[in-house]
Amino acid sequence: MGEGPDPGQAEEIIGRLLELFRRMQANFEETTAGLGLTVAEGQALHQLDTPVPMRSMAESLWCDASYVTVLADRLEARGLIMRVPDPDDRRVRRLALTEAGRALRDELIATVHATTPALAGLDAAQRAGLLELLKVLATDRDAPR
Amino acid sequence: MGEGPDPGQAEEIIGRLLELFRRMQANFEETTAGLGLTVAEGQALHQLDTPVPMRSMAESLWCDASYVTVLADRLEARGLIMRVPDPDDRRVRRLALTEAGRALRDELIATVHATTPALAGLDAAQRAGLLELLKVLATDRDAPR
DNA sequence: TATTGTTATACTCTATAACTATA
DNA sequence: TATAGTTATAGAGTATAACAATA
Numbered sequence: 001m002g003e004g005p006d007p008g009q010a011e012e013i014i015g016r017l018l019e020l021f022r023r024m025q026a027n028f029e030e031t032t033a034g035l036g037l038t039v040a041e042g043q044a045l046h047q048l049d050t051p052v053p054m055r056s057m058a059e060s061l062w063c064d065a066s067y068v069t070v071l072a073d074r075l076e077a078r079g080l081i082m083r084v085p086d087p088d089d090r091r092v093r094r095l096a097l098t099e100a101g102r103a104l105r106d107e108l109i110a111t112v113h114a115t116t117p118a119l120a121g122l123d124a125a126q127r128a129g130l131l132e133l134l135k136v137l138a139t140d141r142d143a144p145r
Numbered sequence: 146m147g148e149g150p151d152p153g154q155a156e157e158i159i160g161r162l163l164e165l166f167r168r169m170q171a172n173f174e175e176t177t178a179g180l181g182l183t184v185a186e187g188q189a190l191h192q193l194d195t196p197v198p199m200r201s202m203a204e205s206l207w208c209d210a211s212y213v214t215v216l217a218d219r220l221e222a223r224g225l226i227m228r229v230p231d232p233d234d235r236r237v238r239r240l241a242l243t244e245a246g247r248a249l250r251d252e253l254i255a256t257v258h259a260t261t262p263a264l265a266g267l268d269a270a271q272r273a274g275l276l277e278l279l280k281v282l283a284t285d286r287d288a289p290r
Numbered sequence: 291t292a293t294t295g296t297t298a299t300a301c302t303c304t305a306t307a308a309c310t311a312t313a
Numbered sequence: 314t315a316t317a318g319t320t321a322t323a324g325a326g327t328a329t330a331a332c333a334a335t336a
Contacts, residue, residue: 009272010258016279017263021166026207028163040326043163055294062167064328069296091294091335113155118162121281127154130278134161136266185303200317209305214319236312236317 023117031111035104036078044071044095045105046112051084051094080104168262176256180249181223189216189240190250196229196241225249 025039032042040061047060054072058065072095075081080101086092097105113119122130170184177187185206192205199217203210217240220226225246231237242250258264267275 009276010264011254013264013272013276013279014257014261016276016283017169017261020279020282021169024162024166038326043167046160046163053294060164062164062171063326065295066297066329067327070327073296089294089336093295109156109159112159116159116162118282119155119158122278124151126278126281127151127158129274131154131158131161133267133271133275133278134158134165136271137165137262138161183302198317208303210318211306211320212304215304218319234313234317238318 020118027115027117028112031108031115034111035108037104037108040067041071041075042108044068044075045080045097045101045108048081048095048097048101048105051096053086053092053094055092057095075101165262172260172262173257176253176260179256180253182249182253185212185216186220187253189213189220190225190242190246190253193226193240193242193246193250196239198231198237198239200237202240220246 028042029039032039035042037045040063043061044057047057052060054068055065057071058068061068061071072081072083075095076083078100079098081095081097083093084096086094118130119127173187174184177184180187182190185208188206189202192202197205199213200210202216203213206213217226217228220240221228223245224243226240226242228238229241231239263275264272
């Protein structure tokens with residue numbers, strides 16, 4: 001009789017993850033709100049180190065493409081991003097930071113780094129271990145609806 | 146001159162955590178939808194191992210009391226819970242599972258355990274490592290608004 | 291024919307404010 | 314006066330469907 005997966009362990013992991021994410025969400029919401037952004041706008045900005053096709057953004061955010069249009073409209077209206085054409089495929093539009101957008105992104109990331117509960121209590125080795133786990137979890141991804 | 150924390154690594158960790166969070170939310174949404182529940186209804190059901198005053202439920206879910214009324218109305222209409230009076234304080238109503246509600250809660254929990262992205266791709270050793278990290282991260286918590 | 295992005299629309303979640311009943 | 318719960322309402326987030334342009 002081999003031992004199956006430990007249900008008690010799984011339940012504890014899920015419970016702790018849900019609590020951690022609740023804390024992260026609250027923290028991130030507070031940070032973005034302080035910068036005049038919604039959570040989704042903040043996440044989009046975080047993705048934009050380099051220009052990103054809108055379709056890719058939808059996959060990163062696990063949301064519908066039409067919602068990326070909404071987010072892009074708002075960020076563009078505030079002068080934080082621009083829609084730039086893709087040289088290879090004329091259907092594609094990439095989202096790219098403006099100067100102001102870059103500055104706000106830097107501020108966002110600095111604040112998140114300083115306050116996010118998922119990093120505060122970890123030393124270098126633990127951070128490396130966490131990153132390894134997150135890479136494993138990123139592999140088997142279904143497509144967002 | 147000691148090396149400070151690695152900003153690039155921290156940025157990657159945060160990005161992956163944010164994405165994982167979105168995926169877990171999407172997965173939980175799919176699971177609850179398959180049972181005819183919204184996310185909040187599923188969370189409420191998860192809380193109801195034993196009867197809970199509506200005010201306490203609002204604190205657990207980090208939401209306004211008026212929304213608990215909405216949730217309770219829907220769950221009660223489906224025969225999953227009942228409002229039971231509190232013997233000590235006639236203002237208080239406790240939410241308690243019915244037989245059907247208990248069955249659905251069991252099914253919900255089993256499905257979440259089987260499908261949540263934070264567990265699906267990990268072997269036993271990785272789960273143990275994740276749990277260790279989560280324990281480190283479980284530090285001081287703020288109270289909900 | 292399939293895919294990227296947009297528009298218009300509608301639905302769902304959730305909070306705020308005013309109210310009743312009880313403490 | 315303060316607290317538990319309810320009602321009505323409004324705002325924000327997000328998806329769906331139909332569409333245009335391009336592949």
